Structure formats: C-alpha cells, structure tokens
Amino acid sequence: MKQWLNRALLCLLAGLMLLAAVAGAEPEAGVDARETAQPEATQAPEDGPKPARGYVLVTTATQSGWLPLPEAGEVSYPIRQILPDGSEAENVIHLTPDGVYMEDSTCANHDCIQQGIVTLENRDERILSNMIICLPNQVTLQLFTPEELLEMAKGEKGQ
Amino acid sequence: MNSTARKVARFGMLTALALVLGWLDRAIPVTWFLSGAVPGIKLGLANTVLLYAVYLMDWRGCVLLMLAKVFLSGFMFGSMSAIIYSLSGGVLSLAVMLLVRYRPRLGALLIALMAAASDGMILMRNPHPRGQMLWCVVLIALACLAAFAAFVIIGRKPEYGVLGTSLAGAVAHNIGQILAASFMLRTPQLLYTYLPVLVGIGAVVGCLTGIVAQRVFRALRVVNFQKTGET
Numbered sequence: 001m002k003q004w005l006n007r008a009l010l011c012l013l014a015g016l017m018l019l020a021a022v023a024g025a026e027p028e029a030g031v032d033a034r035e036t037a038q039p040e041a042t043q044a045p046e047d048g049p050k051p052a053r054g055y056v057l058v059t060t061a062t063q064s065g066w067l068p069l070p071e072a073g074e075v076s077y078p079i080r081q082i083l084p085d086g087s088e089a090e091n092v093i094h095l096t097p098d099g100v101y102m103e104d105s106t107c108a109n110h111d112c113i114q115q116g117i118v119t120l121e122n123r124d125e126r127i128l129s130n131m132i133i134c135l136p137n138q139v140t141l142q143l144f145t146p147e148e149l150l151e152m153a154k155g156e157k158g159q
Numbered sequence: 160m161n162s163t164a165r166k167v168a169r170f171g172m173l174t175a176l177a178l179v180l181g182w183l184d185r186a187i188p189v190t191w192f193l194s195g196a197v198p199g200i201k202l203g204l205a206n207t208v209l210l211y212a213v214y215l216m217d218w219r220g221c222v223l224l225m226l227a228k229v230f231l232s233g234f235m236f237g238s239m240s241a242i243i244y245s246l247s248g249g250v251l252s253l254a255v256m257l258l259v260r261y262r263p264r265l266g267a268l269l270i271a272l273m274a275a276a277s278d279g280m281i282l283m284r285n286p287h288p289r290g291q292m293l294w295c296v297v298l299i300a301l302a303c304l305a306a307f308a309a310f311v312i313i314g315r316k317p318e319y320g321v322l323g324t325s326l327a328g329a330v331a332h333n334i335g336q337i338l339a340a341s342f343m344l345r346t347p348q349l350l351y352t353y354l355p356v357l358v359g360i361g362a363v364v365g366c367l368t369g370i371v372a373q374r375v376f377r378a379l380r381v382v383n384f385q386k387t388g389e390t
C-alpha cells in the first residue's frame with residue numbers, strides 16, 4: 001500500500017515538473033510567441049497594446065520625438081521649424097510599414113532625400129546604419145526596433 | 160617692401176583660388192553618385208589651397224587664409240551652420256597640417272593606423288558586411304594600404320612629404336566636421352557609426368589631393384622649402 005502511495009506521489013511530482021518545464025519553456029519556444037508575449041509584460045512604449053515594428057526618433061534643431069511605423073498604409077509628416085539662424089525649414093518625413101525616408105526637404109543639397117529608405121532589414125548594410133541626416137536643416141531620423149527602444153528607456157532610468 | 164608685396168599678392172591669389180575651388184566643388188560635385196551613401200562627401204578642392212598655404216606661408220598667414228576662406232565662402236554660398244561645420248573642420252585640419260608638416264612620415268603612419276583601426280571598428284560592429292558596407296570596408300582597407308605606401312615613399316624620397324601632410328589634413332578635417340555635426344545635431348551615435356567611415360574616406364581623398372599637390376609643387380619649383388620660408 002505504502003509502495004503504491006510513493007509511486008503515485010512520484011508520478012504526480014514528475015508530472016508537475018514536466019508541466020512546469022513545458023510552461024517555463026513555452027515563451028522561449030518560438031520567436032513569434034515571444035514577440036507577442038513581450039508587450040504585455042513590459043508596457044508598450046507608445047499608445048496601444050501592440051508595438052509597431054519600428055520607431056523613428058526624429059530630432060530637429062530644437063526638439064525631438066518618436067513616431068511609430070504605421071501598421072498598414074503610408075503616412076507623410078511635414079516638419080516645419082525655424083532654425084537658430086532665423087531661416088525657415090521644412091522636411092517631409094514619409095513612413096511606410098517597413099521603414100522611413102525623407103520625401104521632401106527645403107535644404108539646398110537634398111542629400112537627405114538621396115539617402116533613400118531605412119528599413120529594419122537594410123539597417124546593417126547602410127553606411128549611416130539606422131540614420132537619415134539632413135545637415136542644413138539639422139534634422140535626423142533614426143529607426144529603432146521596439147526592443148532597442150525599451151533598452152534605451154531602461155538605460156535612461158538607470159542614469 | 161618687396162617681400163610684403165609678394166606676401167600680399169600670394170595671400171590674395173590663394174584666397175581667390177580657395178573661393179573659386181569651393182564654388183567649383185559645389186557646382187560640379189564629382190562625388191554626386193556617392194552622396195546617397197555617404198552624405199556630405201566632397202572632394203575638398205578648397206582645402207588643397209590650405210595645403211599649399213602651409214608650405215608657402217607662415218602660420219599666421221595660414222590661419223588668416225583659413226578664416227577668410229571659411230567666412231567668405233560661408234557668406235557667399237552657405238548658411239550659418241555651414242560656417243560652423245567648415246570652421247571646425249578648417250581649424251582642426253590646419254592645426255594638424257602645421258604640425259605634421261615637420262613630420263610628414265609620422266603623419267602618414269598615424270593615418271594608416273587610424274584607417275586600420277576604423278576598419279576594425281566597422282568589422283567589429285558588423286562582422287559580415289554586405290552591400291554598401293562591404294564596399295566601404297574594402298575602400299578603407301585600400302586607404303590604409305595607400306597611407307602605408309605614402310609612409311614608405313616619404314622615407315625614401317623626402318620631397319613626397321606633402322602626401323603625409325595632405326593625408327593628415329584631410330582626415331583631421333573630417334574629424335572636425337563630424338565633431339561639429341554630432342554636437343549640432345545632438346546625436347553622439349554619429350561618432351561611432353560615421354566617424355570610422357569618414358576617417359577612411361578622408362584618407363582616400365587626402366591621398367589623391369596629396370598626389371596632385373606634389374605634382375603642383377614640382378611644377379612650381381617650391382619644393383625647396385628653405386627658400387620660400389625666408390621670403
């Protein structure tokens with residue numbers, strides 16, 4: 001009788017451990033599972049429960065802010081500013097679900113338009129990596145993944 | 160009297176040349192096909208004039224020429240921010256050139272080491288470069304070899320010292336500009352993504368302008384520095 005009880009308890013323990021192992025391993029099992037699980041655990045940086053594929057840090061001469069990549073469709077944001085030397089400048093940023101590029105600019109050389117699109121795929125191939133720079137208008141765009149953004153936020157909190 | 164007249168004439172001529180070459184660089188961008196990948200890239204023709212000035216004039220004249228070039232061309236073609244960028248590049252490159260002038264061989268070696276280090280930095284960040292990055296890495300490796308070749312050549316033929324000065328000046332100009340840019344744009348990331356690239360490209364351009372300058376000096380017969388130093 002005692003033997004049976006022991007065996008049953010052992011089986012139960014083993015079953016529990018197996019369950020725990022499966023449950024513990026599940027979030028790491030697939031990349032897709034982890035990507036969908038993360039935003040709930042660690043608050044999404046921008047509004048909405050599901051993070052965008054990427055976030056664009058826009059820096060102008062005086063201020064900076066974040067723009068999420070749209071889930072579908074394409075958006076253009078005109079950015080008007082007055083530069084420190086008093087002249088007016090306008091840059092049009094174009095966001096697609098994959099990346100970002102400079103659509104139009106009032107600068108003289110239009111280098112920023114020629115720099116083309118930055119996507120999460122071509123970041124490592126580009127010489128400027130994740131950046132688009134308009135030097136005369138002092139506008140920079142940087143594309144980050146949600147994970148990088150969270151790390152940056154943690155780093156700022158740590159400091 | 161004669162010598163001051165010569166100085167004034169030389170100064171005026173070099174200033175005019177710097178302005179015209181600066182305009183030419185803007186009007187006919189030889190590197191237009193690269194400007195998408197490497198924004199802000201220029202041949203730096205106007206800076207070659209500074210290179211001649213380093214050998215033709217004393218340091219006060221050089222500083223004056225640099226300031227005249229930066230402010231005049233800034234007011235004529237550029238904006239306030241353009242002046243800041245070219246001023247920081249000009250100051251750093253002139254200071255380095257005036258120093259390296261006396262040790263051109265050391266300058267060339269230093270640039271070769273810097274190009275190698277920046278190539279290593281790029282490869283460390285991105286071990287398997289593709290696309291533009293691959294070309295960039297190859298180009299910087301070539302620049303490193305070229306700078307080392309200049310080091311060897313200057314050791315054998317001292318009249319090629321211009322090469323070392325030109326290399327150091329071009330790289331210093333790029334470093335100065337990127338420092339100003341990362342300060343103005345408040346993006347310190349530029350320093351570790353773009354600086355290695357610019358160091359390598361500075362070495363390439365510096366090598367080219369150095370070869371041109373050496374040919375010009377030979378044509379002008381001003382390679383004999385002692386004679387021109389006294390006038």
